[in-house]
Amino acid sequence: MTGTAPAPFTADDYRGRRERAARAAADAGLAGLLVAPGPDLVWLTGYAPPAETERLTLLVLVPGQDPVLVVPALEAPDAAKAVGMPGLALRDWTDGKDPYAATAALLDASGRFGISDNAWAMHLLALQKALPGTSYASLTDALPMLRAVKDRAELELLAAAGAAADATFEEIRKVPFGGRRESEAAADLAHLLRRFGHSQVDFTIVASGPNGANPHHEVGDRVIERGDMVVLDFGGLKDGYGSDTSRTVHVGEPTEEERRVHDLVREAQEAGYRAVRPGVACQEVDRAARAVIAEAGYGEYFIHRTGHGIGVTTHEPPYMIEGEEQPLVPGMCFSVEPGVYLPGRFGVRIEDIVTVTEDGGRRLNDTTREMVIVD
């Protein structure tokens, strides 16, 4: 329940991740990885710069060399305190000096490098200018599975985040929906997520009635009415790891059709979950969920992929989507979230985070998947 749990990872954990990342880079034919502030840097070092800054901070991981963190001198003392710093050389630079020349000196002048998706273009352009013989690939394209397999401590944090999201649902279902605005229910969700230990709220979707048919609908001023289906989809970060769950509730007694569509999505979600086991391709999870909906004649109304990975962010590889042949590995964590969206009428989505075990899958969300009737 506290946002200041002791850091669960040791310097050795971070060192091990950097070693694996460097090996994976070499295996992928890359001369190294250039990691900008963001999820990959947090995962590899435990360091998150205090604020977004235009000054260059970059982790340089070159296979066979000691890793180096290029960091502005004024931020070096903070960086040095990060849990993952032992084993990492700090190369600080002061204003007026050229950080790109210092970085270039660490790199193979004709190498191909993986660079964080969120690195600033101005930094990449300056590096290309300093080293015209280099080329670059998006880190997520080059090494999509870098953070995909979670260790035991990460799984515990993801389970705790999932339990906090579940506690949020158990509270929100007691709150009256009819007559209130979507935005008010969304504010309740954000408040509850924080109350149950989230430090960051990434999304609080409340999509009522016809808005539920748009999976991208976030929240609006529509007043929720008696008879509405309401898609709730919420999550964020607790102690650095993500939650993401959806349940669809109904205000008052549902119609027979609403019940049937909800049951269908629940069966699809169950089928997707049951498809999870080591060695199965990601796309098989999508196919298993989709087949249930298609067989019932609603295939054209399931208009998104079945799931996405989760970890230090709430959306990341692996993706449960047709064409993704990556086999599931124990420790992977991702959503299973089929839905049916009937334009102009209503939508239903049911979402759990699932982790791959040695012989199947384990859900990290466990509130009821039966339709919940709210006031």
Ligand code: ZN
């Ligand atoms: Zn209804």
Ligand code: ZN
């Ligand atoms: Zn979601």
Ligand code: ZN
């Ligand atoms: Zn999701």
